[in-house]
Amino acid sequence: MAPELILYRGKITTLDPEHPEVRAIAMEGGKIVAVGDDREVRGLADSKTVEIDLNLRRVIPGLNDSHLHVIRAGLFFNLELRWDGVPSLSLALEQLKQQAERTPPPQWVRVIGGWNEFQFAEGRLPTLEELNTAAPETPVFLLHLYDSAMLNQAALRALGFNRSTPNPPGGLIARDTQGNPTGLLIAEPSALILYSTIANAPKLSLEDQINSTRHYLRELNRFGVTSVCDAGGGGQNYPDDYEVVSKLHQAGHLTVRVAYSLFAQKPGSELADYTRWLDITKPGSGDALLKVNGAGENLVWSAADFENFLQPRPDLRPTMESELEGVVRKLAENQWPWRIHATYDESIGRFLDLFEKVHRDHPIDKLQWFIDHAETVTPQNLERIAKLGGGIAIQHRMAYQGEYYIRRYGVESAKRRPPLRQMMKMGLPIGAGTDGTRVASYHPWTCLWWMVTSKTVGGTVLCDEADRLTREEALRLYTEGSAWFSREQGKKGRLAIGALADLAVLSDDYFAVDDDQIRGLESVLTVVDGRVVYANDEFAKHSPPLPPVSPDWSPITKWGGYDNSRPVPPVRAHQPILGADGRVWQTSCGCGM
Structure with missing residues (x-):
């Protein structure tokens, strides 16, 4: 039986010691059936085989994340404003402001982890005042990794938090001198306060x-x-x-x-x-x-x-x-x-x-x-x-x-x-x-x-x-x-005969780009089980259809997911970090040790 899919004229890293790099690969029935040079692999094709010229792009085995909360994340992805990779706090707050205006009641704006202040050019967290200015009426839940969360005043009202609200299990509600909640939740000694608080926000329909x-x-x-x-x-x-x-x-x-x-x-x-x-x-x-x-x-x-x-x-x-x-x-x-x-x-x-x-x-x-x-x-x-x-x-x-x-x-x-x-x-x-x-x-x-x-x-x-x-x-x-x-x-x-047909064709050469550009790589053609599941750039015509994001006010419709626009870390003037041992560690360059 002829292969269903052949990719050729590529720089294909197989991670197979017998054939570390090949030019072409053939797939059939969800498995890899041939690897080698263009002539021998393309010779297996018949009239029904889809053949794709890789234009000398780098190919790697499909990435396999050994620890990702993918099922949970999928249920909430369309609800979340992702600050992952956003290069500046000013841009992040502008996104928050615009999303608050787009989000209908009783829904919240949720920024659920995946970022920290060090990724921002400003090198700092937002303030509660900035959150309230950006979103005066729409509840906001801003999760900082798993250590804390910030709520704007609208979220405090939606939750009914006031002076008499006790600290929930697994955390502390920060308060002002009058005992009123400020909007800061501290995960101490565990993250239960963060779980339980965001659980109060509305979910999506099935x-x-x-x-x-x-x-x-x-x-x-x-x-x-x-x-x-x-x-x-x-x-x-x-x-x-x-x-x-x-x-x-x-x-x-x-x-x-x-x-x-x-x-x-x-x-x-x-x-x-x-x-x-x-x-x-x-x-x-x-x-x-x-x-x-x-x-x-x-x-x-x-x-x-x-x-x-x-x-x-x-x-x-x-x-x-x-x-x-x-x-x-x-x-x-x-x-x-x-x-x-x-x-x-x-x-x-x-x-x-x-x-x-x-x-x-x-x-x-x-x-x-x-x-x-x-x-x-x-x-x-x-x-x-x-x-x-x-x-x-x-x-x-x-x-x-x-x-x-x-x-x-x-x-x-x-x-x-x-x-x-x-x-x-x-x-x-x-x-x-x-x-x-x-x-x-x-x-x-x-x-x-x-x-x-x-x-x-x-x-x-x-x-x-x-x-x-x-x-x-x-x-x-x-x-x-x-x-x-x-x-x-x-x-x-590994991209070897008999292995599962999962691979990624990269936007640039992983083995040749500068170190900091590794972080900017994407796939332009992703194959799972021998079928194309994602395609972009010159391969875009092979991309399978995807229904529009729903609901239509979702942050994903406007901002997408991870912001890959600036992969290089922010350049700041050697901001020192004082370590517990009294030594100073320098950000951005690692010098001064």
Whole structure:
């Protein structure tokens, strides 16, 4: 049978050591059936084969985000004003002002994470006064990573917050000298205050949620993302909140492969949740486009060590082990892999004590379980993870919190957070990702750029050169590295015969552009399962149709998603960051050490 799709005259990086770079690739039945030179591959075509001239563009395996909250993000994408990548606060506030004017009551304007003040030319956060000036009547919820949120006066009125409103669980309401809420919510000791507050805002209808998810998947395709390990999320209940992604799959509209984990929702009921879920589904249930991956990233709420470097490291409760053990034993007994959120080495050590205990009764070293984040993990605990057969899913959270980390823990500590080079030397399974859309942006090229340059979005250089990755190393972590985390190694991440036909044709050459231009890359042709799911520039005629954004007042209709207009970090006059160790770290250039 002749191939359905052939791409030729390209610079195709396969990541296959037998054929590292080829000119042409053929796809049939969702798989790669041939790679090689133009003549031999094009010779397989018949009259029905679609052939596309790549014009010598760089091609890479499709990007695979090992930690993205894609299902939750899709449900809300059309409701959100994304400040991801916006280069100046003045532009961000103008967007907010215009969107407030376009948003009908009772809807809110929501800026839900994925940005920080260091990305702005002004180098600062907006003030509450600026929010109220930009949006005097429309409620605004402005989430800053996962450490705080700002509400304008209209939002305070909509929520009914006043002097007598108590602090909700998991946070503080900032107040003026008279006790009135100012509009600032502080996530301390956890992000529950942020979850619970935004949950009061109106949601989209089911029809609009389907539309929203389609547009979010298209946004990921725009950057060459073809696969995701979905990490669940607060408020994402199984199976109810999986209806939209299931409907898209049934309709043939799922343009990103999703392997999803089941996230415990209610403190105190985690074991009951997993006991129920084990009765109705199992890892691998589904197919290559949509399937159950396992449990996590939240196994029990008492094990969540909040990822906010503006606050001191939280101490997990003494009861954590007893609560976590029941869940982990249940999973191990039933051969369910899990992922578990762990920012700090202290948490990881306690988890490993428990995992080792369970392993003695129910071996876990073949399950492909893994730690999410692990910014401060030590060599000793890396060795323990390796012995138990675990992996580590890393993200670019330090690109968004690096300056905060330096202020609290100092310059030297920030240099190997997370210790990527050491993990690689040990041969640990590592998958790259973003943790989008709240604590960091979903933008994959910021992560690849961060791994190569060790820069924050504000331009602060964190790591010594020896601890930075080469471009090929970074790309491998974001492709074949991430495949391990859904137990699909050998099927994804390489452009080799028999592998899944997922790839991205890039706007510029990843291996040739200047370092800071890596962050500006996009896909101009994205293929998933052997079919074109996104196309732009000279390939635009191949782009499949997409319904208009709904509702029509959505911020996405006017502003789109990630702002990729200025990938280079802002140039500011060497603003110093005073580290906890008394040393000064310079932004923008990394000099003055």
